[in-house]
Amino acid sequence: xxxxxxxxxxxxxxxxxxxxxxxxxxxxxxxxxxxxxxxxxxxxxxxxxxxxxxxxxxxxxxxxxxxxxxxxxxxxxxxxxxxxxxxxxxxxxxxxxxxxxxxxxxxxxxxxxxxxxxxxxxxxxxxxxxxxxxxxxxxxxxxxxxxxxx
Amino acid sequence: xxxxxxxxxxxxxxxxxxxxxxxxxxxxxxxxxxxxxxxxxxxxxxxxxxxxxxxxxxxxxxxxxxxxxxxxxxxxxxxxxxxxxxxxxxxxxxxxxxxxxxxxxxxxxxxxxxxxxxxxxxxxxxxxxxxxxxxxxxxxxxxxxxxxxxxxxxxxxxxxxxxxxxxxxxxxxxxxxxxxxxxxxxxxxxxxxxxxxxxxxxxxxxxxxxxxxxxxxxxxxxxxxxxxxxxxxxxxxxxxxxxxxxxxxxxxxxxx
Numbered sequence: 001x002x003x004x005x006x007x008x009x010x011x012x013x014x015x016x017x018x019x020x021x022x023x024x025x026x027x028x029x030x031x032x033x034x035x036x037x038x039x040x041x042x043x044x045x046x047x048x049x050x051x052x053x054x055x056x057x058x059x060x061x062x063x064x065x066x067x068x069x070x071x072x073x074x075x076x077x078x079x080x081x082x083x084x085x086x087x088x089x090x091x092x093x094x095x096x097x098x099x100x101x102x103x104x105x106x107x108x109x110x111x112x113x114x115x116x117x118x119x120x121x122x123x124x125x126x127x128x129x130x131x132x133x134x135x136x137x138x139x140x141x142x143x144x145x146x147x148x149x150x
Numbered sequence: 151x152x153x154x155x156x157x158x159x160x161x162x163x164x165x166x167x168x169x170x171x172x173x174x175x176x177x178x179x180x181x182x183x184x185x186x187x188x189x190x191x192x193x194x195x196x197x198x199x200x201x202x203x204x205x206x207x208x209x210x211x212x213x214x215x216x217x218x219x220x221x222x223x224x225x226x227x228x229x230x231x232x233x234x235x236x237x238x239x240x241x242x243x244x245x246x247x248x249x250x251x252x253x254x255x256x257x258x259x260x261x262x263x264x265x266x267x268x269x270x271x272x273x274x275x276x277x278x279x280x281x282x283x284x285x286x287x288x289x290x291x292x293x294x295x296x297x298x299x300x301x302x303x304x305x306x307x308x309x310x311x312x313x314x315x316x317x318x319x320x321x322x323x324x325x326x327x328x329x330x331x332x333x334x335x336x337x338x339x340x341x342x343x344x345x346x347x348x349x350x351x352x353x354x355x356x357x358x359x360x361x362x363x364x365x366x367x368x369x370x371x372x373x374x375x376x377x378x379x380x381x382x383x384x385x386x387x388x389x390x391x392x393x394x395x396x397x398x399x400x401x402x403x404x405x406x
Contacts (some may be wrong), residue, residue, distance in 0.1 A: 021299075021366060021368075022368075023367075023368050023372035023373070024366060024372055024401070024402075026372070027372045027398070029404070044398075093375070096334070097330060097333050097334075097375070098327060098333065100333060
């Protein structure tokens with residue numbers, strides 16, 4: 001079999017990897033979402049704890065009132081998704097750094113993925129399907145501002 | 151070593167006190183692959199002056215107490231990068247660590263650098279370290295010939311851009327202080343990135359893009375957690391973490 005020997009001056013080229021560079025985008029995501037989360041979380045805390053009656057104003061009706069407004073629905077949705085993916089990615093990094101046994105690593109990463117997905121799905125459902133006055137509920141379980149059932 | 155002075159002349163300087171020697175205890179992590187299955191700690195007492203270095207203490211032990219003590223050293227003046235080791239939990243060059251800078255009321259712990267395979271006593275296998283160093287192509291690659299019989303001209307500002315990273319002596323103190331490298335031996339490590347930085351930002355070099363592609367890998371610069379252990383460990387004072395950050399920025403810009 002004939003062997004071709006490369007010319008000694010042939011530049012060494014690195015095969016470029018195809019596909020998305022997840023490590024790079026993960027790194028950029030952590031910084032971008034971090035900045036956004038600072039605004040979202042401090043805005044959230046300011047509106048909930050300082051404005052109006054402050055911390056004493058928080059009750060079922062307060063949350064129901066907020067989620068009746070699409071602005072706060074989007075705000076909370078953004079906060080939920082950004083924070084959980086940010087936190088999940090951070091936990092993934094810590095596991096990658098500290099879990100030395102492959103099996104431990106797999107279990108921990110699986111648990112993180114499961115909890116992130118579960119919380120995001122549940123949270124999203126609650127934000128959009130939230131109804132403070134579900135029809136057909138007994139009147140004594142409903143908050144006072146609901147129209148009284150016939 | 152002692153000088154006899156009869157009488158200090160009146161009005162002259164007072165006679166100097168003899169230089170004080172201390173007994174310093176060194177606890178060294180020994181490992182002999184022929185007899186030991188696990189490394190063990192062994193302590194030695196040596197008479198040292200405050201101006202002596204840890205390397206002198208190791209020499210004294212090897213020459214006067216236990217000839218089997220094994221360590222690397224070449225120039226003994228902080229240039230060759232042979233004697234990086236973990237002294238009191240910090241990566242230092244044994245030849246640049248003075249006794250007077252350490253708390254000698256307690257024993258001084260000396261062990262091999264971490265994250266690389268231990269071969270004997272204070273010697274580790276440096277091959278994985280130099281393997282990732284070679285992978286970043288740490289040599290000048292130019293597409294054009296220099297002017298005939300002349301050197302390649304570079305402005306002062308262009309030279310200053312990578313001045314800090316030219317100081318690397320490849321002692322591995324940074325890479326073996328990196329917690330990411332400890333758990334993931336595939337990571338390029340700070341030293342390889344520093345040496346890539348030295349050529350990526352060199353205006354005479356034309357292969358920056360290739361090096362950026364190499365470091366834009368899963369095990370490349372994105373594994374860096376900015377722990378600053380490397381900057382702290384560098385015996386040459388290189389701002390290692392900053393160099394890594396500059397490479398990250400260059401990858402995101404797509405050019406140096």
